[in-house]
Amino acid sequence: MxxxxxxxxxxxxxxxGVHRFEHAExxxxxxxxxxxxxxDVVGLIEIRDDGDCVYLGSGxxxxxxxxxxxxxxxxxxxxxxxxxxxxxERYKARLDDAGVDVKRDDGNEPGQTAGLRFDLxxxxxxxxxxxxxxxxxxxxxxxxxxxxxxxxxGVDHITLASHRVKDDATFLANHLDFSVSTAVxxxxxxxxxxxxxxxxGDYHHDVAxxxxxxxxxxxxxxxxxxxxxxxxxxxxxxxxxxxxxxEFGIGRHYAGDNVFSYFQTPGGNRIELTAxxxxxxxxxxxxxxxxxxxxxxxxxxxxPESFQEDVS
Ligand SMILES: [Fe+2]
Ligand SMILES: [Fe+2]
Numbered sequence: 001m002x003x004x005x006x007x008x009x010x011x012x013x014x015x016x017g018v019h020r021f022e023h024a025e026x027x028x029x030x031x032x033x034x035x036x037x038x039x040d041v042v043g044l045i046e047i048r049d050d051g052d053c054v055y056l057g058s059g060x061x062x063x064x065x066x067x068x069x070x071x072x073x074x075x076x077x078x079x080x081x082x083x084x085x086x087x088x089e090r091y092k093a094r095l096d097d098a099g100v101d102v103k104r105d106d107g108n109e110p111g112q113t114a115g116l117r118f119d120l121x122x123x124x125x126x127x128x129x130x131x132x133x134x135x136x137x138x139x140x141x142x143x144x145x146x147x148x149x150x151x152x153x154g155v156d157h158i159t160l161a162s163h164r165v166k167d168d169a170t171f172l173a174n175h176l177d178f179s180v181s182t183a184v185x186x187x188x189x190x191x192x193x194x195x196x197x198x199x200x201g202d203y204h205h206d207v208a209x210x211x212x213x214x215x216x217x218x219x220x221x222x223x224x225x226x227x228x229x230x231x232x233x234x235x236x237x238x239x240x241x242x243x244x245x246x247e248f249g250i251g252r253h254y255a256g257d258n259v260f261s262y263f264q265t266p267g268g269n270r271i272e273l274t275a276x277x278x279x280x281x282x283x284x285x286x287x288x289x290x291x292x293x294x295x296x297x298x299x300x301x302x303x304p305e306s307f308q309e310d311v312s
Contacts, residue, residue, distance in 0.1 A: 022080055022155075024067075024219075024222055031068060037266050041242045044059075061111075063111040066222065073219075073267060073312055078158050081128075081131060100118050111132050112129045115128065115130070120167075121171050124162065159208040159219070165195060166192050178199060181280055183288050184291050195210050197255050203277050216312065219269070221269075222269070222270075223260075227275065232261055233250075244266070254295065255287075258274045264306075
């Protein structure tokens with residue numbers, strides 16, 4: 001298959017299969033404490049424990065959503081699912097042609113059958129992955145024991161902290177058939193953007209970027225899908241009972257139209273809860289918005305200073 005590329009919108013390479021944020025490997029300051037938080041409070045299920053790395057999922061299937069490893073906060077890598085090995089090889093060829101250094105990582109993670117790893121222009125490591133259990137990606141119910149129904153349904157998207165927002169988003173568009181749904185800027189021709197929201201499928205964003213001057217920055221937040229605003233409220237009540245305060249929200253983003261709330265986990269990674277993410281016409285043009293407009297659909301809101309910080 002030949003794909004026409006070098007456009008910020010409208011993939012011409014529409015292969016079937018799910019192409020969404022699949023998982024991330026996170027650093028945590030205390031592995032035991034973080035494992036207890038994610039299982040006992042968030043309600044995730046332990047899929048595999050390698051001793052120094054614990055793989056956790058929402059229980060929908062056998063694939064994991066996050067891997068946690070003791071170390072600096074932020075991510076080692078994040079992964080986006082592709083349809084099958086043929087598609088993986090097509091992307092390998094395209095990345096090779098573009099001079100991108102690509103390494104294979106096959107079957108080393110639970111449920112992951114094949115993977116390609118490479119760096120975005122900012123240096124953050126990305127993986128394209130195929131998974132064994134492909135039946136479900138999203139659910140409308142909480143799985144596992146659900147911790148009283150408060151657990152999230154699964155990961156929704158990742159927002160990276162980047163010192164090269166426009167370059168990273170353009171890389172995804174040029175080489176991996178993403179589209180830029182929203183670019184955060186007052187000037188579409190600006191050399192740098194103040195944020196970017198990119199999609200590979202129907203949803204407004206799968207991988208987003210917020211700016212951070214530190215080249216070592218990797219992540220702003222991982223977003224978990226909840227079913228409704230009531231579900232979000234139950235989750236916030238639950239974490240609050242465990243002395244984890246809300247950082248920002250509840251509100252509705254304009255970029256993505258999703259209802260949001262944010263908090264920082266023990267150890268310092270940031271989680272977003274998201275509900276009602278909008279879907280976007282595949283041919284939709286990139287939308288250019290100033291930051292304040294993209295941030296809130298409900299009128300001006302002021303996030304706390306901590307929200308401007310990455311977690312890595
Ligand atoms: Fe991975
Ligand atoms: Fe988000």
